[in-house]
Amino acid sequence: MASASGSGAPEGPEALRRRRILSSRLYLDDVPSSSSKAPVVYSPAYDISFNGMEKQHPFDSSKWGRVRNSLEDAGLLQSDRIVEPLEASEDDLLVVHSESYLNSLESSEKVARIVEVPAVALLPNLLVQQKLLYPFRKQVGGSVLSAKLALEKGWAINIGGGFHHCSAQEGGGFCAYADISLCINFAFIRLNISRVMIIDLDAHQGNGHEKDFGSDGRVYTLDMYNSGIYPFDHVAKKYIDQKVELDSGTKTEDYLENLDKALKVAQSRFRPQLIVYNAGTDILHGDPLGRLKVSPEGVAIRDEQVFRFAKDQNIPILMLTSGGYMKSSGRVIADSIINLSKKNLIDIVNLFSLEVI
Numbered sequence: 279m280a281s282a283s284g285s286g287a288p289e290g291p292e293a294l295r296r297r298r299i300l301s302s303r304l305y306l307d308d309v310p311s312s313s314s315k316a317p318v319v320y321s322p323a324y325d326i327s328f329n330g331m332e333k334q335h336p337f338d339s340s341k342w343g344r345v346r347n348s349l350e351d352a353g354l355l356q357s358d359r360i361v362e363p364l365e366a367s368e369d370d371l372l373v374v375h376s377e378s379y380l381n382s383l384e385s386s387e388k389v390a391r392i393v394e395v396p397a398v399a400l401l402p403n404l405l406v407q408q409k410l411l412y413p414f415r416k417q418v419g420g421s422v423l424s425a426k427l428a429l430e431k432g433w434a435i436n437i438g439g440g441f442h443h444c445s446a447q448e449g450g451g452f453c454a455y456a457d458i459s460l461c462i463n464f465a466f467i468r469l470n471i472s473r474v475m476i477i478d479l480d481a482h483q484g485n486g487h488e489k490d491f492g493s494d495g496r497v498y499t500l501d502m503y504n505s506g507i508y509p510f511d512h513v514a515k516k517y518i519d520q521k522v523e524l525d526s527g528t529k530t531e532d533y534l535e536n537l538d539k540a541l542k543v544a545q546s547r548f549r550p551q552l553i554v555y556n557a558g559t560d561i562l563h564g565d566p567l568g569r570l571k572v573s574p575e576g577v578a579i580r581d582e583q584v585f586r587f588a589k590d591q592n593i594p595i596l597m598l599t600s601g602g603y604m605k606s607s608g609r610v611i612a613d614s615i616i617n618l619s620k621k622n623l624i625d626i627v628n629l630f631s632l633e634v635i
Contacts, residue, residue, distance in 0.1 A: 480558025
């Protein structure tokens with residue numbers, strides 16, 4: 279491939295990455311920053327319906343729609359004020375992923391291993407792409423777009439995303455695309471920032487993004503997780519800037535105390551220009567995979583702590599919903615977002631008032 283300068287010299291990997299980012303449509307540049315839409319990203323295409331096959335995995339693959347519906351039922355956010363993302367294209371995904379990895383997803387058997395549903399291996403890959411990977415790619419688009427919205431509005435929530443087990447070279451744990459790594463790489467180029475903090479509070483270790491940014495001093499990772507469950511990735515652990523390892527059965531009070539201490543340490547160590555908050559609800563008491571014992575009220579307080587941490591320092595924050603394996607997760611996420619609004623940590627209502635005026 280000839281270089282953009284016309285010199286005929288091959289285009290280097292960094293130049294190619296930059297060109298792909300700058301030519302991407304994921305930032306929806308035709309939507310002005312003054313738009314009355316709230317910085318909440320969602321598409322009905324997020325939800326996965328696979329002729330019942332999705333029920334073979336404990337993940338609630340319709341929780342994203344439950345969150346949206348609960349917010350609308352509460353009168354907090356109407357559908358016409360939600361931003362719908364574009365699907366991440368192959369060129370977008372190649373910003374982080376290798377061509378060989380993306381090609382491997384053309385094998386239904388490979389996808390089946392990633393999403394941990396063996397029966398997917400028996401399906402035509404065209405169906406797997408449409409029913410499973412397309413929703414994932416829409417959520418990737420939402421995560422990437424959320425960074426732009428966060429810089430414009432001070433905060434953003436993607437009601438989806440948070441595929442923190444996927445790295446540039448390998449998927450796993452129901453994570454086929456590295457949306458967190460993509461989001462940050464886009465932000466470095468398009469938003470002209472150079473310091474990002476990942477606060478990963480999913481019950482599982484975020485081994486994917488840890489591998490991708492292990493030697494990148496621009497990214498600081500605070501990861502608080504149950505050390506007794508998947509993925510047991512000891513290589514990725516070496517790349518965590520600040521890890522807080524919890525025991526199975528950790529209860530709400532101890533969880534929140536650990537978080538409070540961790541945020542104070544993070545504040546003293548690193549001053550980011552953007553916070554990527556991976557807010558998994560698999561910390562809930564009763565979650566079959568997370569194995570922690572945090573109450574729904576504890577989840578709301580957790581999210582409040584993180585958003586207050588960002589607001590007190592005037593740092594833009596984007597939230598991804600990540601893991602959560604109980605039917606109650608969608609309601610808990612919605613209740614937490616409602617609480618953030620009541621505590622004036624996000625301004626959905628004020629944005630709506632401006633639109634009405």
